[in-house]
Amino acid sequence: MQPQASPQSYRFALRHFYGLAKPYLVSEEKKKGWGLLLLVLAMNLALVWVNVKLTQWNGEFFNALQAKNFGAFKQLLLFFTAYAFLYIALAVYSQYFLQMLQISWRRWMTEVFLKDWLAGGTHYRMSLRQGNTDNPDQRIADDIGGFINGSLNLFFGFVSSLVTLFSFLFMLWTLSGAVTLMGVTIPGYMVWVAILYAGVGSVLAHWVGKPLIRLNFFQQRYEADFRFGLARTREHDEGIALYNGEQRELAGHRDRFANVWSNWWGIMKRQKLFTWYSAFYGQLAIIFPILVAAPRYFAGQIQLGGLTQTAQAFGQVQGALSWFIGAYTSIADWRATVERLQTFVDAMQQAQIPPREPVPPTPAALQPGGDIGAAGVVPLRSARESVALGDLLLLAPDGRPLLQCAGEHISRGQHTLFTGPSGSGKSTLVRWLAGIWPYALNAAHAHAPSGRTLFLPQKPYLPLGTLKQALTYPQNPGDFSAAQISDALQLARVPYLEAALEQTDTWMQRLSPGEQQRLAVARALLIAPDWLFMDEATSALDAPTERAMYALLRQRLPDTTLVSVAHRAGVIDFHVQIYAVEVDATGQGPARMHRREADLARKAALGEGGIGDAPAFAS
Numbered sequence: 001m002q003p004q005a006s007p008q009s010y011r012f013a014l015r016h017f018y019g020l021a022k023p024y025l026v027s028e029e030k031k032k033g034w035g036l037l038l039l040v041l042a043m044n045l046a047l048v049w050v051n052v053k054l055t056q057w058n059g060e061f062f063n064a065l066q067a068k069n070f071g072a073f074k075q076l077l078l079f080f081t082a083y084a085f086l087y088i089a090l091a092v093y094s095q096y097f098l099q100m101l102q103i104s105w106r107r108w109m110t111e112v113f114l115k116d117w118l119a120g121g122t123h124y125r126m127s128l129r130q131g132n133t134d135n136p137d138q139r140i141a142d143d144i145g146g147f148i149n150g151s152l153n154l155f156f157g158f159v160s161s162l163v164t165l166f167s168f169l170f171m172l173w174t175l176s177g178a179v180t181l182m183g184v185t186i187p188g189y190m191v192w193v194a195i196l197y198a199g200v201g202s203v204l205a206h207w208v209g210k211p212l213i214r215l216n217f218f219q220q221r222y223e224a225d226f227r228f229g230l231a232r233t234r235e236h237d238e239g240i241a242l243y244n245g246e247q248r249e250l251a252g253h254r255d256r257f258a259n260v261w262s263n264w265w266g267i268m269k270r271q272k273l274f275t276w277y278s279a280f281y282g283q284l285a286i287i288f289p290i291l292v293a294a295p296r297y298f299a300g301q302i303q304l305g306g307l308t309q310t311a312q313a314f315g316q317v318q319g320a321l322s323w324f325i326g327a328y329t330s331i332a333d334w335r336a337t338v339e340r341l342q343t344f345v346d347a348m349q350q351a352q353i354p355p356r357e358p359v360p361p362t363p364a365a366l367q368p369g370g371d372i373g374a375a376g377v378v379p380l381r382s383a384r385e386s387v388a389l390g391d392l393l394l395l396a397p398d399g400r401p402l403l404q405c406a407g408e409h410i411s412r413g414q415h416t417l418f419t420g421p422s423g424s425g426k427s428t429l430v431r432w433l434a435g436i437w438p439y440a441l442n443a444a445h446a447h448a449p450s451g452r453t454l455f456l457p458q459k460p461y462l463p464l465g466t467l468k469q470a471l472t473y474p475q476n477p478g479d480f481s482a483a484q485i486s487d488a489l490q491l492a493r494v495p496y497l498e499a500a501l502e503q504t505d506t507w508m509q510r511l512s513p514g515e516q517q518r519l520a521v522a523r524a525l526l527i528a529p530d531w532l533f534m535d536e537a538t539s540a541l542d543a544p545t546e547r548a549m550y551a552l553l554r555q556r557l558p559d560t561t562l563v564s565v566a567h568r569a570g571v572i573d574f575h576v577q578i579y580a581v582e583v584d585a586t587g588q589g590p591a592r593m594h595r596r597e598a599d600l601a602r603k604a605a606l607g608e609g610g611i612g613d614a615p616a617f618a619s
């Protein structure tokens with residue numbers, strides 16, 4: 001997405017802002033939110049009032065100095081003390097309450113985003129639809145805060161500037177008097193000069209600063225890509241070290257940093273131009289009003305206090321009018337942040353659990369390369385205690401047909417094995433049953449089982465934290481007694497890990513793949529689900545240990561139905577029904593499933609090195 005700073009895009013940004021901000025302002029925290037918002041607003045208005053008073057004070061003070069009036073001088077000093085204290089207190093507390101509002105709002109919004117992102121595999125389905133949302137971590141960690149801070153700062157800046165403008169316009173009009181130019185008398189001429197000065201300044205600032213919008217947008221994206229690349233290297237350090245892949249990694253990081261670097265140069269050059277301009281404009285603003293008002297002072301029409309007060313009022317009017325100049329880059333950043341968050345929200349909505357009724361796919365979806373979007377995505381959850389696949393057709397994200405089902409059915413207790421060549425769609429079927437694979441057609445008569453399910457993938461996920469937390473994931477360690485945990489580790493043949501239960505480590509890096517898979521078996525023993533889906537969940541174990549793990553699961557979890565995806569013959573005996581997936585000979589159509597007898601499957605496995613090899617099943 002490339003930001004276009006047209007008036008229409010600002011209208012969109014405002015509409016999206018409304019959609020993003022409204023939920024908090026009508027949420028259960030609305031009282032606190034509105035209360036803080038109004039409090040900070042009142043304090044900002046009070047600050048403008050104090051500014052007006054200080055400007056008036058300034059005129060009176062310099063007049064008292066010029067008149068050498070010591071009594072007035074002393075009294076004005078007292079007034080100054082009162083105004084200054086009020087100003088300081090307001091400045092401190094308006095900032096404090098503003099920050100309180102920012103963090104409360106951010107906490108609320110982050111919670112909502114995290115929940116939506118992590119709900120029902122949404123995060124996974126979003127990652128399937130590449131291109132829509134880059135770096136979700138950045139959206140949640142940075143953009144929510146940026147959105148809230150930017151919106152609040154712009155709002156209060158806008159209101160303060162508006163009120164300042166009207167308060168000081170009136171004062172400036174009164175002070176400035178009239179000027180006659182080429183026979184035409186212009187009343188309140190300082191006001192017109194201030195408007196002209198700020199107007200020209202704003203137009204020039206817009207012209208000079210415009211490219212910064214695009215540059216800042218891309219800078220954030222490039223920074224996030226670079227950070228993400230580094231995080232991946234850290235995560236996969238062992239693989240990289242074993243492959244001696246450091247040079248490739250280095251090249252990748254250099255490439256990503258080159259984007260950061262070259263875009264940054266663009267920002268620097270444009271920022272330099274902008275700073276030339278804004279510094280010149282700011283310096284000129286100091287002397288400009290005095291120059292314009294000086295003729296009246298030297299003509300004796302105003303006193304020294306009048307001159308300084310006029311200069312201050314001019315500065316305030318000009319400053320308020322030029323608010324757009326100061327806020328220019330902030331508005332651009334804010335707009336980019338709003339758009340990024342909105343894109344993220346849209347992507348989350350598209351990836352959320354689809355409607356229960358299947359949506360007919362578009363013809364394009366069935367063409368290779370066609371994008372079926374979220375249509376037809378229906379992992380229907382059933383109240384029935386079985387798996388039924390009907391004539392479900394699983395698709396790849398690009399619409400390519402992967403696997404055609406033909407009425408396969410698994411009842412409770414009917415331990416089932418799916419086997420077949422690599423890439424034929426077995427894992428995709430498991431993902432669909434888990435409700436996270438959205439690309440499927442003809443799902444009306446297919447359903448996943450009800451009840452408690454646990455899916456063990458080939459690479460078990462072990463979260464950051466203690467080993468006990470990793471073992472009991474996704475449940476909490478407190479859900480199990482020490483004896484249950486100890487038993488599970490003993491049975492899964494990793495008794496020595498008991499000593500490390502309270503240790504914190506990156507367990508996915510520290511434990512061997514086989515240990516991780518045995519830990520996952522221990523997890524299944526603890527959780528004791530109704531349905532256990534094992535997608536090559538024992539592939540890293542030696543054959544005897546693999547058999548021992550299956551025997552253990554069958555023995556210890558008598559009420560659990562096993563649904564496995566596996567390649568080795570050793571697991572056949574633990575299943576009562578076997579489906580072999582056969583790929584289409586032409587390579588064009590989807591793979592298909594065939595029911596196999598255990599003997600035939602075993603023979604195929606022994607003969608061809610894999611139980612799913614197509615030639616062994618060819619009739």
Ligand SMILES: Nc1ncnc2c1ncn2[C@@H]1O[C@H](COP(=O)(O)OP(=O)(O)OP(=O)(O)O)[C@@H](O)[C@H]1O
Pocket residue numbers: 128396397398402420421422423424425426427428429
């Ligand atoms: N996220 C994805 N994006 C695009 N294609 C995918 C994605 N996930 C899977 N595929 C493709 O879908 C096809 C089926 O993959 P799947 O993992 O289901 O195969 P499998 O039969 O389980 O293979 P294996 O036995 O090697 O695990 C493959 O061609 C794979 O490349």
